[in-house]
Amino acid sequence: MPITEVEKIWMDGELVDWRDATIHVLSHALHYGSGVFEGIRAYETPRGAAVWHLDEHLHRLARSAKLYHLDIPFSHEALAEATKDVIRANRLDACYIRPIAFRGYGEMGVNPLLAPVNVTIAVWPWGAYLGEEALEQGVRIKISSWRRNGPNSLPSAAKATGQYINGVLAKIESLKAGYDEAIMLNEQGSVTDGSGENVFIVRGGVLTTPPIQAGCLDGITRVAVMTLARDLGYEVTQENLVRTDLYNADECFFTGTAAEVTPIREVDDRVIGEGHRGPVTKELQGAFFAATKGENEKYASWLTYVNA
Ligand code: PPE
Numbered sequence: 093m094p095i096t097e098v099e100k101i102w103m104d105g106e107l108v109d110w111r112d113a114t115i116h117v118l119s120h121a122l123h124y125g126s127g128v129f130e131g132i133r134a135y136e137t138p139r140g141a142a143v144w145h146l147d148e149h150l151h152r153l154a155r156s157a158k159l160y161h162l163d164i165p166f167s168h169e170a171l172a173e174a175t176k177d178v179i180r181a182n183r184l185d186a187c188y189i190r191p192i193a194f195r196g197y198g199e200m201g202v203n204p205l206l207a208p209v210n211v212t213i214a215v216w217p218w219g220a221y222l223g224e225e226a227l228e229q230g231v232r233i234k235i236s237s238w239r240r241n242g243p244n245s246l247p248s249a250a251k252a253t254g255q256y257i258n259g260v261l262a263k264i265e266s267l268k269a270g271y272d273e274a275i276m277l278n279e280q281g282s283v284t285d286g287s288g289e290n291v292f293i294v295r296g297g298v299l300t301t302p303p304i305q306a307g308c309l310d311g312i313t314r315v316a317v318m319t320l321a322r323d324l325g326y327e328v329t330q331e332n333l334v335r336t337d338l339y340n341a342d343e344c345f346f347t348g349t350a351a352e353v354t355p356i357r358e359v360d361d362r363v364i365g366e367g368h369r370g371p372v373t374k375e376l377q378g379a380f381f382a383a384t385k386g387e388n389e390k391y392a393s394w395l396t397y398v399n400a
Contacts, residue, residue, distance in 0.1 A: 125254015127194030232358030343370030
């Protein structure tokens with residue numbers, strides 16, 4: 093998806109011009125995938141831009157960094173302020189936010205421990221991840237022939253840049269085969285997640301999503317949607333799923349910061365439910381967007397106002 097350029101990027105404590113936010117080709121992270129990152133969104137609300145679950149995202153960034161012994165030279169509070177600053181500097185009402193902490197320039201070789209750590213936060217307007225029409229019509233997905241990296245190889249508890257090369261394989265395979273997105277199974281054959289989304293099914297009015305131990309990212313949208321669903325009176329369970337659970341579901345959908353709540357209308361050429369967005373998915377999408385836009389006071393604590 094092409095990037096929409098804005099004016100400023102926060103880089104190691106300063107706001108720099110978009111074009112000046114560059115790094116050296118011998119940066120450690122480029123060669124060894126030694127970075128940790130987040131994907132966050134800010135939404136337009138009647139009180140201006142508000143960041144969705146900012147603290148949770150920064151906590152997950154810290155957990156990812158801990159796994160790789162990467163010391164982020166900025167506090168949680170400093171990164172939260174920087175996020176608000178860069179949104180204000182670019183005068184954006186709604187945007188995607190990409191903080192990344194990575195091993196920079198100065199050392200070569202796999203050992204990352206002596207390389208400097210750089211931190212940047214970029215923001216830009218980013219529409220619907222899988223296309224605007226996907227939010228209503230749903231997407232067609234393929235179960236990938238590539239297995240998801242497991243807890244003792246590249247642990248999905250961390251959101252590290254190098255780990256995404258696993259999802260890149262699955263995504264390419266699905267696109268070349270004519271689908272919109274992939275879902276990966278783990279080595280045991282249980283469903284994990286998409287290349288950039290968690291997955292839910294609806295069966296007889298009950299929502300089920302794989303447990304994070306299956307090998308999916310501990311998605312922040314996943315947790316928010318579980319809460320929204322329970323608050324709407326739905327039973328929600330976390331259970332291992334096999335591919336036929338997806339084929340036979342009444343409804344199926346993705347969640348993610350970028351993907352938001354995206355219906356899945358086909359899995360491996362099997363039509364799910366009526367072949368378009370189902371009623372439970374629609375209701376959850378409505379609840380999700382109402383919360384992101386600050387229209388539901390119950391979830392006010394999920395938003396951090398940029399101009400508070
Ligand atoms: N699984 C994966 C593998 C994943 O990358 C994401 C986020 C999720 C699940 C959902 O997590 P959360 O955003 O916390 O609800 N993917 C991010 C990056 C996508 C990209 O293409 O880059 C995102 O949605 O920001």
